[in-house]
Amino acid sequence: MFRRLNKGPERLLTIFVDGAPTSARPGDSVAAAMLASGRIGCRTTAVSGAVRGPFCLMGVCFECLVTIEGVASLQACMIPVREGMRIETKCGNRTFGT
Amino acid sequence: MSDLRNEFEFAVVGGGLVGAAIAWGLAGRGRHVAILDEGDIAYRASRGNFALVWVQGKGGGMSRYAVWTRQSVDLWPKFAEALRTESGLDVCFQQPGGLHLLLSEREIENRANALKRLHNEAGRAPFEYCILDRATTQRMLPQIGPEVAGASFCPLDGHVNVLRLLRGLHVSLQRRGGTYLSDRAVQTIEPSGSEFRLHTAHGQIAAAKVVLAAGLDNARLAPMVGLDAPVRPQRGQIIVTEKVAPFLPYVIQTVRQTDEGSVMIGDSVEEVGFDTSVDGKILAAMANRALKMFPLLGKLNVLRCWASLRVMPKDGYPIYDQSETFPGAYVATCHSGVTLTPGHALLLPAWIDHDNLPDESLTDFSARRFHVSTAQ
Amino acid sequence: MIIAAGELHDEYDVAVIGAGPAGLAASAFCARAGLKCVLFDDQTGPGGQIYRSITSSPLSRHCVLGKDYWRGETIVRDALASDAHYVAGASVWGLLSSNAVAVSVSGITRQIRAARIIIATGAMERPFPIQGWTLPGVMTCGAAQILLKSSALVPEGPTVLAGCGPLLWLLAWQYLNVGVRIDAILDTTAQRNWHRLFRHAVAFATSSYMTEGLRLMYQVRRAVRVVTGIVELGAEGGERVESVLWRTRRGRFERLPCNTLLLHQGVVPNVNLAMSARVEHRWSDTQLCWVPNVDDFGSTTAPAIAVAGDGAGIAGAGAAVACGQIAAIAAIRALTNKASHKDEERNARRMLHRYQRGRTFLDLLYQPAPHFRLPRGETIVCRCEDVTARQVIETTLLGCPGPNQIKAFLRCGMGPCQGRFCGLTITELMAETRGSSCAEVGYFHLRPPAKPIALSEFAGLRSDEAAMKAVVRE
Numbered sequence: 001m002f003r004r005l006n007k008g009p010e011r012l013l014t015i016f017v018d019g020a021p022t023s024a025r026p027g028d029s030v031a032a033a034m035l036a037s038g039r040i041g042c043r044t045t046a047v048s049g050a051v052r053g054p055f056c057l058m059g060v061c062f063e064c065l066v067t068i069e070g071v072a073s074l075q076a077c078m079i080p081v082r083e084g085m086r087i088e089t090k091c092g093n094r095t096f097g098t
Numbered sequence: 099m100s101d102l103r104n105e106f107e108f109a110v111v112g113g114g115l116v117g118a119a120i121a122w123g124l125a126g127r128g129r130h131v132a133i134l135d136e137g138d139i140a141y142r143a144s145r146g147n148f149a150l151v152w153v154q155g156k157g158g159g160m161s162r163y164a165v166w167t168r169q170s171v172d173l174w175p176k177f178a179e180a181l182r183t184e185s186g187l188d189v190c191f192q193q194p195g196g197l198h199l200l201l202s203e204r205e206i207e208n209r210a211n212a213l214k215r216l217h218n219e220a221g222r223a224p225f226e227y228c229i230l231d232r233a234t235t236q237r238m239l240p241q242i243g244p245e246v247a248g249a250s251f252c253p254l255d256g257h258v259n260v261l262r263l264l265r266g267l268h269v270s271l272q273r274r275g276g277t278y279l280s281d282r283a284v285q286t287i288e289p290s291g292s293e294f295r296l297h298t299a300h301g302q303i304a305a306a307k308v309v310l311a312a313g314l315d316n317a318r319l320a321p322m323v324g325l326d327a328p329v330r331p332q333r334g335q336i337i338v339t340e341k342v343a344p345f346l347p348y349v350i351q352t353v354r355q356t357d358e359g360s361v362m363i364g365d366s367v368e369e370v371g372f373d374t375s376v377d378g379k380i381l382a383a384m385a386n387r388a389l390k391m392f393p394l395l396g397k398l399n400v401l402r403c404w405a406s407l408r409v410m411p412k413d414g415y416p417i418y419d420q421s422e423t424f425p426g427a428y429v430a431t432c433h434s435g436v437t438l439t440p441g442h443a444l445l446l447p448a449w450i451d452h453d454n455l456p457d458e459s460l461t462d463f464s465a466r467r468f469h470v471s472t473a474q
Numbered sequence: 475m476i477i478a479a480g481e482l483h484d485e486y487d488v489a490v491i492g493a494g495p496a497g498l499a500a501s502a503f504c505a506r507a508g509l510k511c512v513l514f515d516d517q518t519g520p521g522g523q524i525y526r527s528i529t530s531s532p533l534s535r536h537c538v539l540g541k542d543y544w545r546g547e548t549i550v551r552d553a554l555a556s557d558a559h560y561v562a563g564a565s566v567w568g569l570l571s572s573n574a575v576a577v578s579v580s581g582i583t584r585q586i587r588a589a590r591i592i593i594a595t596g597a598m599e600r601p602f603p604i605q606g607w608t609l610p611g612v613m614t615c616g617a618a619q620i621l622l623k624s625s626a627l628v629p630e631g632p633t634v635l636a637g638c639g640p641l642l643w644l645l646a647w648q649y650l651n652v653g654v655r656i657d658a659i660l661d662t663t664a665q666r667n668w669h670r671l672f673r674h675a676v677a678f679a680t681s682s683y684m685t686e687g688l689r690l691m692y693q694v695r696r697a698v699r700v701v702t703g704i705v706e707l708g709a710e711g712g713e714r715v716e717s718v719l720w721r722t723r724r725g726r727f728e729r730l731p732c733n734t735l736l737l738h739q740g741v742v743p744n745v746n747l748a749m750s751a752r753v754e755h756r757w758s759d760t761q762l763c764w765v766p767n768v769d770d771f772g773s774t775t776a777p778a779i780a781v782a783g784d785g786a787g788i789a790g791a792g793a794a795v796a797c798g799q800i801a802a803i804a805a806i807r808a809l810t811n812k813a814s815h816k817d818e819e820r821n822a823r824r825m826l827h828r829y830q831r832g833r834t835f836l837d838l839l840y841q842p843a844p845h846f847r848l849p850r851g852e853t854i855v856c857r858c859e860d861v862t863a864r865q866v867i868e869t870t871l872l873g874c875p876g877p878n879q880i881k882a883f884l885r886c887g888m889g890p891c892q893g894r895f896c897g898l899t900i901t902e903l904m905a906e907t908r909g910s911s912c913a914e915v916g917y918f919h920l921r922p923p924a925k926p927i928a929l930s931e932f933a934g935l936r937s938d939e940a941a942m943k944a945v946v947r948e
Contacts, residue, residue: 135873135875136875137875137876138875138876138877138878138879138915138916139876139878139916139919145878145879145882198947205946205948208948209948212948261882261883261885264882264883265869265882265883268872268873268883269872272872272873278872278873279873280873280874280875280879281875337929337932339929340890340926351947352945352947358885363929365945366941366944366945367944367945367947368944375571375752375921376921376922377570377571377941378568378570378571378574378576378585378922378935378936378937379935379936379937379938379940379941380937380941380944380945381932381935382932382933382934382935382936382937382941383937383941383942383944383945384932384945385929385930385932385933385935386933386937386942387942387945387946388929389929389930389933395929396928396929396930396933397928397929397930398928398929399890399926399927399928399929400923400926400927400928400929400932401888401889401890401892401923401926402888402892402921402923403921403922403923404921405921
């Protein structure tokens with residue numbers, strides 16, 4: 001679990017993770033916002049079905065792949081949050097539906 | 099892993115699909131066989147190919163090749179099952195039929211003419227095929243793009259997991275008592291009395307018989323034992339995407355979904371010698387054409403690209419031959435090593451082991467065909 | 475100067491890849507010398523990982539992250555104030571023929587040409603393959619520090635740090651500065667390393683690392699339970715990490731509940747881009763990783779391509795600045811055909827020398843112990859394809875000669891991380907199993923794309939009639 005050090009009166013914005021409204025701080029990556037909201041896992045692997053979550057936060061491990069605004073297999077740690085952004089966590093192999 | 103005596107009944111030079119299949123077959127006949135292979139960095143077409151078991155369009159100019167291809171393809175189910183039983187690895191052989199997608203009326207016309215010509219030449223139909231119009235193609239493959247004009251279809255075409263195939267052959271070869279020696283690139287072969295001495299950077303190996311299955315290196319090795327293997331490299335580049343849930347029920351000649359889910363996009367034909375670098379212009383052209391076939395692929399992430407070298411015999415057909423000057427020396431080399439694997443694993447070893455052919459017309463594949471034509 | 479992708483020119487004198495200390499210094503230097511320079515970086519802001527989020531960090535109190543971090547402000551400011559074009563969120567995924575740089579920004583790939591290319595892609599964390607390292611809640615110390623710098627996020631609940639190396643102690647110190655409770659630090663530094671270090675001790679004692687490093691460690695050790703001599707380590711849990719367990723040299727087993735386990739055993743060069751550009755690499759026996767073959771100016775075996783900073787061998791931020799400047803000087807001289815900037819070169823080399831002092835001591839002290847680099851059994855080696863150590867060892871015993879063959883047999887290295895988190899382990903594990911050296915075993919043959927990229931972006935690359943002909947089959 002992670003918590004924010006600055007609990008000041010800063011402006012928060014809202015993103016939607018699997019439909020659930022989640023607050024984020026401007027400047028957060030999608031991965032950071034998900035971790036701050038208590039979502040430690042973000043996908044299951046296609047090989048074993050195990051849950052995986054962000055690991056390196058710098059764009060090299062590709063564990064934090066999610067679907068953002070309909071685009072699948074994006075690195076949550078590399079993309080900054082925007083107001084109203086829609087994020088879907090991933091289950092196994094991607095499909096052409098998403 | 100290593101045989102202390104370094105003496106074998108058979109030394110197979112090359113641990114790719116051709117060499118591994120022949121060695122596997124020989125070991126299955128109880129022969130004491132060793133594969134002498136290169137190290138990790140090698141051209142190794144067995145690691146860089148499109149994994150098709152492909153029939154349509156093959157055999158133009160040599161009907162015997164069409165028959166041999168067909169023979170091998172028909173053996174695929176039996177061979178795949180044998181390999182699965184012995185190695186525990188499923189190579190996922192599937193034969194759903196293959197389409198060659200065509201992007202204009204002109205391409206359809208050219209394809210139809212080429213296939214017709216081939217059938218006329220062959221005398222008898224080596225394979226069933228049909229030319230599909232756009233509507234039929236779309237019924238089979240609803241995701242095709244608007245530029246797809248039609249396709250040629252052959253129900254015999256299929257594919258395998260080629261990496262598991264190579265691994266399965268290696269696992270099973272060793273269970274059959276065969277020996278695999280890596281880092282043993284053969285420098286020279288010295289016929290010496292009743293045996294052959296193969297010199298490598300890591301010592302010498304002796305064998306009563308030698309089978310050259312060294313792909314492109316056969317061109318260099320064959321003359322050492324009185325054989326001829328005129329093969330040249332022909333580059334093909336391939337794009338591999340991330341995995342996606344199954345969406346392709348058929349095999350497409352240049353767009354293939356593997357059993358694990360990756361989509362492979364191929365494959366260029368380039369005469370550039372031994373250059374294995376990838377070329378952005380070619381990759382772009384391949385990506386463009388694949389997107390015209392299946393626009394939905396555009397969103398998929400590409401994970402890898404590679405360039406590999408086909409082992410292309412002078413006239414495109416396999417070369418299987420035995421040495422007249424040095425009895426006991428054989429060469430086997432071809433381009434379609436995946437399609438022909440069952441033939442190499444189940445039929446060729448008997449020929450090599452018995453010093454005669456399972457089917458006499460395999461003599462058509464002797465390199466003597468090149469000498470005849472140059473003499474004329 | 476910050477520019478948008480749409481403002482990119484078609485041609486530059488110099489393209490620099492990576493906006494960490496080396497890349498920032500190189501691009502600023504080139505621009506000051508009047509060269510037309512572009513700086514690409516895949517993060518949203520400049521600074522690299524060491525100065526991550528330095529222009530946007532919510533932690534403005536300098537005492538939290540420490541003065542070494544804030545030193546980056548000047549370096550970033552100089553580069554942004556220069557005429558070099560800086561493009562953020564730009565993933566360079568291929569250095570193609572004739573110095574074409576393929577760069578993806580917001581899902582669109584552009585190709586620009588540069589006469590010289592300086593790769594400054596820095597470092598990444600060394601793989602730390604232990605049982606359970608794939609569980610959510612297990613992250614690298616670097617990842618935790620990024621969350622701290624960029625979002626002021628810190629772990630809540632039982633937290634354990636494990637491993638070795640300066641970054642682990644720095645993170646612990648930064649956490650203490652903001653009142654984060656650390657339940658334990660599990661120090662995996664191999665005890666035998668201390669004994670090998672005497673001859674490097676003098677250089678270290680007089681280096682900048684010495685005073686700073688010891689001060690940090692002293693403060694952390696006073697506040698946190700530190701367990702040394704760890705020889706076995708693993709994480710357990712179902713859908714996330716629930717506990718960490720370890721065994722010490724003395725044979726003591728212990729299990730501690732935790733919901734955040736932060737691993738670190740040093741950093742290694744991020745070599746994917748350079749390798750895919752056919753830059754020759756060699757195995758470093760001191761740093762236990764691949765490093766490009768570079769000369770005194772960072773020039774590589776690939777024409778017109780240099781590597782500067784940690785990507786050319788780990789030496790830290792200060793040395794990276796110096797190397798960035800030196801690579802820039804080489805580029806300037808090559809393009810102007812003049813032996814200019816002699817004074818600047820001398821100064822940069824002096825600076826480099828200062829930062830290199832004591833480095834060997836650190837490299838050797840924090841050389842991760844073999845049992846944390848050579849996993850066994852069901853421990854996952856390749857995270858992307860779930861390939862275990864047992865599979866790698868068994869397949870190597872088939873006679874598999876190296877990483878490329880084992881990649882074909884097991885799919886390790888075929889996933890989206892492109893071998894970044896399994897490559898070193900595969901090389902070392904195969905070398906151990908075959909009884910040969912890492913240099914002999916070698917590495918994956920990497921080619922573009924150096925990062926996964928959408929197929930539609932490939933289709934957008936320049937092509938021509940001949941290429942189209944080579945792919946049409948009739």
